Amino acid sequence: MYQDFELYIGGAWAAAMNGATKQVFDPATEEEIGKIADAGPDDLARALSAAAQGFEIWRRTGTWDRAAKIRRVADLIRERVDTIARVMSIETGKPLAEAVGETNGAADQFEWYSEETKRIYGQIIGSRTAESRLSVIYQPVGVVAAFSAWNFPALLPARKIAAALAAGCSVIVKPASEAPGSCGAIVQACHDAGIPAGVVNFVTGNSSMIARHLISSPVVRKVSVTGSVPVGKQILHLAADGVKKVSMELGGHGPVIVFDDADAEQAAAVCAATKFRNCGQVCISPTRFYVHENSYEAFAAKFAEVARSIKLGRGLDEGVQMGPMANARGLDTIKTMVADAVDKGADVLAGGNVPSEFNRGFYFEPTVLGRVPDDALVMNEEPFGPIAPLATFTEYDDVIRRANSLPFGLAGYVFTSNLGNATRASEDLEVGMVGVNEMLLATAEAPFGGIKESGMGREGGSLGIHDYLEPKYVKMKL
Template identity: 75%
Template sequence: MYRDLELYIDGAWRGAANGATRDVTDPATEERLGTIADASDADIDAALAAAKAGFAIWRSVGTWERARLIRRVAELVRERVDAIAVQMSLETGKPLAEAKGEVNAAADQFEWYAEETKRIYGQIIESRTPDSRMAVIHQPVGVVAAFSAWNFPALLPARKISAALGAGCSIIIKPAGEAPGSCAALVAACHDAGIPRGAVNFLTGNSDRIARRLIASPIVRKVSLTGSVPVGKQVLHLAADGVKKVSMELGGHGPVVVFDDVDAEKVAEVCATTKFRNCGQVCISPTRFYVHESKYEAFAGRFAEMAKALKVGRGMDEGVQMGPLANRRGLETIQELVADARQRGAEVLAGGNVPANTNRGYFFEPTVLGRVPDDARIMQEEPFGPVAPLTSFRSYDEVMERANSLPFGLAGYVFSNDLRTATRAYEDLEVGMVGVNEMLLATAEAPFGGVKESGMGREGGAFGIHDYLETKYVKMKLEERVRGA
């Protein structure tokens, strides 16, 4: 069911030059699934050379032909959805239904950018004088070094690969070592679709060493990262030396504001369903719940009921609704955050422990914490796991100040049936994305990204392709005409 993975460089799969490999582990069993190639410096340099040559080829391909090839990638991914989903579930532990949904969402990215490649519009500027012309054109930035996270191992690299290809760039993609198989499947689809050699390259191994070597190379002109805020800051420092174009989708700590004019139990059902998706390991996961004091008890009670009813287990098993965390460090961090909240007076309304029937795997119960004080670590640090901290508020100004108090600004959520309140709230939240009475934000046709320390640039939507383009202004003087000629 799981195959060992090689590097993909210059249109061919191959092992690391020195034969080195790393293990991939099943988070539900802690058993070895297989291996990935551990790229050496020679492999990294080969990928850079291939991407440089591939860029020269790919950028010269006509836009309609580029669109046709990228669309073919989408078709192949959809044809292979079952096999890719199984591999993803084994690597991440997420339920198979969630994995299938993610693979289809990855295919949507390729379909979207197949169309956007034909819509890279320039601009004609009216000149001040009749003997000159002014225009703005957009050209591909060049070779892209892209790094994606393990929580959405197909969707995240798909956003980067599809947009880069749509813009006419070549790309070197480095997936997370915990879950590289889905990204490898996307690269295989690119190969089978006929994307020219060198346009897409795939490296696995030591993330820090690969990132440093790629970003330091003058061949790379654009860096794209989905990762944590600390890693994002390190990459920014590296990119600054070469003044590279950068886009980053970093961590968040999504506030949810539930006002007093809603059905609290129905809102709790929506919030609980979203909170525990992918075991809470979602960058835009709702992670701080501010509920109006008049609705708090009803909301908290229903949220806890929903959490207790979830079936936890191995993602491949029938009926499982929530799998394990992706790795041991994630489990240990969640345990520390819950312990700290308890010490500070938070109430445990549901969960709070490793499941009693579990003796292996990185499982943690769907957990709801009530009356969590703002100084608890879980209210300050992103809880990348299945824990929902709840608190209450009294006034609009109070809750907005608390919701905006952190340096993060990826996504936020508002629940209100009053148009005035909802509009004020989505305008006042300091985030890049807001859901109003809605929590499923990510879609190929909309821009995805944050503000403040949650990143810069956007992925997806009509804006996403511009992060892979450079703007060029042209002014042309016309030859002077000789009268009577």
């Protein structure tokens, strides 16, 4: 399966210099589906050298030429969408339809940034004196080390690679070892689109070792990471020694506020469909549901009904709506959270168990927990899986306080038919993104990112390219 995806360094695919490999497993069957190269220090040294040389070429490539090549990457990804999506579904367990949607979303990133390439605008500042000219120009930051997660293995690296290329940077991308194939396919599309050798490099292997080696190198001037909060903090520490520019999109614990003026059943149907997408393994997944007491019974009943109707199975199988979780450690965490919530008095409204029809794979039933107390583990730590805890509220100030009580601030959601509630809540929630009567936030043309411990910087939209640029002020005396 991975015969074409080894290490991609300096414009060519090759095995690790020491021949080391790592296994990749299908989460639906727990069987090995292939091996990937396990990069060593010598491989990383080659990648750094190649990226440094590639940067000098790419930064001097004309913007229209860069734009054309980046747009060609988008076209190639769309042409290969079925192949890429199939690999992704096998690696992650997600339904094939979701994998197709994600692959097209990855292509959108390259299309968007192909256009942004030509719109890196500077600034002219009015001078105090007639003989002086003041201006600001933007220049690429340099070599980028990009680390992405396994839950969206095409979209996440695409956001980083496309923005870096648009800015004129070279990049070394390190995908998650659980699901490297779709990222490898994107790198192959970059190669086939004519991106020069050394501009895009792809390494796989031990995440901690690779991060330490790349970030400690003076060649790398920018670090981009999507991952958990603990991983983000470790990378921030590593980057501090070299005063590297860092952007990171980390975990969240998305609060959802359902006011009593909303259509409770309609809101529940939207929330349930979003909650169980990608088996709940989504950084902006709705994960804490605060429902007004007057609407709770109708909301809870509809949410549980939708959860019970979801068809589980292998992502490639017909009609499957939710696949397995990506790994055993995530499954163990969900089991612990359900048991803790029940011990603290929560009601199990749907699911709550490993489904009996699957004797292999990391499956867990779509689970809805009712009247979950605020001190339950699931209300305080990100439940990266198919579990939805419901709680009630009556007062606006109280629910805002509870929604903002955690150190996370990625996304939040509001359901209401009242413009006042919509405006106040969207402004008062301490998050980087808010959906009002809407939950599908991610799109190429909008900025994606969080505040507090959920990260810094933005990916996507016209803001996303700025994390890969440095402003330079120029004062000229005539």
